[in-house]
Amino acid sequence: xxxxxxxxxxxxxLSRRPVRTLLTxxxxxxxxxxxxxxxxxxxxxxxxxxxxxxxxxxxVQVARPAPLSLLPLxxxxxxxxxxxxxxxxxxxxxxxxPVVAQxxxxxxxxxxxxxxxxxxxxxxxxxxxxxxxxxxRLLQASDEGQAVAVLGAVAARNQxxxxxxxxxxxxxxxxxxxxxxxxxxxLTDTFTFLPLTGAQRxxxxxxxxxxxxxxxxxxERAPEVAAQLRRIxxxxxxxxxxxxxxxxxxxxxxxxxxxxxxxxxxxxxxLGVANTMLMAVHERTREFxxxxxxxxxxxxxxxxxxxxxxxxAVVGWSAGALLSMPGVWxxxxxxxxxxxxxxxxxxxxxxGLSLGLSLLxxxxxxxxxxxxxGRTSIAEALGQC
Numbered sequence: 211x212x213x214x215x216x217x218x219x220x221x222x223x224l225s226r227r228p229v230r231t232l233l234t235x236x237x238x239x240x241x242x243x244x245x246x247x248x249x250x251x252x253x254x255x256x257x258x259x260x261x262x263x264x265x266x267x268x269x270v271q272v273a274r275p276a277p278l279s280l281l282p283l284x285x286x287x288x289x290x291x292x293x294x295x296x297x298x299x300x301x302x303x304x305x306x307x308p309v310v311a312q313x314x315x316x317x318x319x320x321x322x323x324x325x326x327x328x329x330x331x332x333x334x335x336x337x338x339x340x341x342x343x344x345x346x347r348l349l350q351a352s353d354e355g356q357a358v359a360v361l362g363a364v365a366a367r368n369q370x371x372x373x374x375x376x377x378x379x380x381x382x383x384x385x386x387x388x389x390x391x392x393x394x395x396x397l398t399d400t401f402t403f404l405p406l407t408g409a410q411r412x413x414x415x416x417x418x419x420x421x422x423x424x425x426x427x428x429x430e431r432a433p434e435v436a437a438q439l440r441r442i443x444x445x446x447x448x449x450x451x452x453x454x455x456x457x458x459x460x461x462x463x464x465x466x467x468x469x470x471x472x473x474x475x476x477x478x479x480x481l482g483v484a485n486t487m488l489m490a491v492h493e494r495t496r497e498f499x500x501x502x503x504x505x506x507x508x509x510x511x512x513x514x515x516x517x518x519x520x521x522x523a524v525v526g527w528s529a530g531a532l533l534s535m536p537g538v539w540x541x542x543x544x545x546x547x548x549x550x551x552x553x554x555x556x557x558x559x560x561x562g563l564s565l566g567l568s569l570l571x572x573x574x575x576x577x578x579x580x581x582x583x584g585r586t587s588i589a590e591a592l593g594q595c
Contacts, residue, residue: 217517217521219514219517220514220517220518220521221521223490223494223514223518224490224518224521224522227490227493230486230489231486231522233482234482234483234485234486234522235522235525235526235529237478237479237482237483237526238479238482238483238522238523238525238526238527238530238568238571239526239529239530239533240475240479240530241475241476241478241479241526241530241571242476242479242526242527242529242530242531242534242564242568243530243533243534243537244471244472244475245472245475245476245530245564245567246530246531246534246537246538246560246561246564247534247537247538247541247554248468248469248471248472248475249465249468249469249472249560249563249564250534250538250541250554250555250556250560251464251468251541251553251554267337267338267423267450267453268307268337268423268424268425268450269424269425269426269429269432269435269449269450270423270424270426270432270435270436270439270447270448270449270450271421271422271423271424271447271448271453272286272290272294272421272422272424272439272443272445272446272447273286273420273421273422273445273446273448274286274445274446275446276446280313280457281311281312281313281324281420282311282420282421282446283420284310284311284312284413284415284418284419284420285418286418286419286420286421286422286445287417287418287419288308288417288418288419290419290422290443290445291306291308291419291422293442293443294306294422294424294439294442294443297438297439297442301426301435301438301439302426302427302428302431302435303424303425303426303427303435304425304426304427305332305336305423305424305425306422306423306424307328307329307332307336307337307422307423307424307425308328308329308406308419308422308423309326309327309328309337309406309419309420309421309422309423310325310326310327310328310404310406310409310410310413310415310418310419310420311324311325311326311327311420311421312324312325312413312420313325314379321368321369322548323365323369323400323402324365324397324400324401324402325379325401325402325404325409325412325413326401326402326403326404326409327403327404327405327406327407327408327409327410327413328403328405328406328423329354329405329406330349330350330351330352330353330354330356330405330406331350331351331354333348333349333350334348334349334360334403335348336425337423338398340394340396341391341392341394341398342391342392343360343389343390343391343392344363344390344391344392344393345372345373345389345390346360346373346387346388346389346390347388347389348360348389349388349389349403349405353388353405353408354405354406354407354408355405355407355408355411356405356408357383357384357385357386357408357412358385358386358387358388358404358405358408359379359385359386359387359388359402359403359404360387360388360389360390360391360402360403361387361389361390361391361401361402361403362390362391362394362398362399362400362401362402362403363390363391363392363393363394363399364393364399364400364548365399365400365401365402366387366390368547368548371387371390372387372390373387373388373389373390374386374387375387379402379404379412379413380412380413380414383411383412383413385404385408385412400548429450432449432450432451433449436448436449436452472567473567476567476568476571479526479571480571480574480575481575483519483522483523483571483572483575483576484519484575484576484578484579486522487515487518487519487575487576487579487580488578488579488582490515490518490579491515491579491582491583494583498511498583511580511583512580512581512583513580514583515576515579515580515583516572516573516576516577516580518576519572519573519575519576519579519580520569520572520573520576521572522572523568523569523571523572523573524568524569524572526568527564527565527568527569530564530568531561531564531565534556535556538554538555538556541553541554542554
């Protein structure tokens with residue numbers, strides 16, 4: 211029998227119980243859609259971070275180790291700045307910028323914030339050269355120690371603030387908005403920039419820093435400079451690529467959790483397909499007996515059942531992939547509103563992985579029913595006539 215005829219027989223077999231087939235397909239569609247959405251989460255964010263770290267930020271940063279944190283903790287003594295500055299000429303360091311960075315989390319994601327304090331005399335463009343002011347002005351030297359802030363476009367929109375407005379950073383610290391940045395479609399859209407000493411005072415950090423950012427005369431020497439600074443400071447010194455690797459590793463843990471949840475979802479779908487196949491085999495015992503009596507080999511009968519499982523998997527994957535597209539759009543709509551960037555991404559690799567796992571689901575869920583169908587006794591089957 212030609213493959214096309216075998217697939218036609220498989221489709222006819224599934225169409226005999228349309229309600230059961232549709233319910234099984236619904237389970238597969240839900241499983242595939244959930245898998246694609248789980249795995250797409252973080253892909254856009256990962257690409258956004260790669261792009262931003264390559265175009266902005268320090269060549270090297272010095273901090274205390276914080277392996278499970280997105281940002282270094284604000285526990286670095288200010289004396290590190292003097293130690294780095296003393297070796298700046300020898301290391302080819304052209305800029306030393308002390309930074310305080312802290313994340314404020316809220317139940318409402320739009321009210322979460324990233325506070326970023328740096329010396330007002332150096333300005334935002336010392337580390338983020340691409341930023342441009344839309345309203346008001348950027349930080350300047352006279353702002354040091356003042357209760358003022360420059361907001362990213364998304365931060366200003368989420369908090370409904372404009373130039374001249376005041377808002378609370380903590381229960382005891384109020385600052386005035388002096389500028390709002392143009393949208394950049396980067397993470398800086400969510401930042402609240404403060405003068406360094408003002409940020410330390412508002413956040414109650416004393417003279418502690420989160421990290422010291424360094425700019426090099428020759429960025430290609432970053433790994434060499436980082437190694438020398440580790441020996442000098444005995445601290446965690448990272449290049450731009452090191453920071454990217456650490457962030458990717460952190461997201462990798464989230465991807466692993468997403469993969470586990472996806473496999474659980476697919477497992478539920480596989481149980482539904484296997485149950486449908488077993489019931490179909492039981493109900494079609496006479497049909498399989500007739501096929502065997504007409505000369506069909508046990509392998510052919512088993513292949514017919516497996517074809518039905520694969521057909522369910524392919525149709526379910528197709529519908530699930532189509533349904534996941536508006537799901538990814540909805541996720542990106544939310545993350546654009548909250549953070550000004552896409553948190554999910556639809557890629558050919560993701561579609562290929564989901565198709566492969568779906569086919570594996572159809573194959574595995576059909577193996578035992580296929581074995582049962584292939585062992586159908588002709589005499590027993592025809593005895594049901």
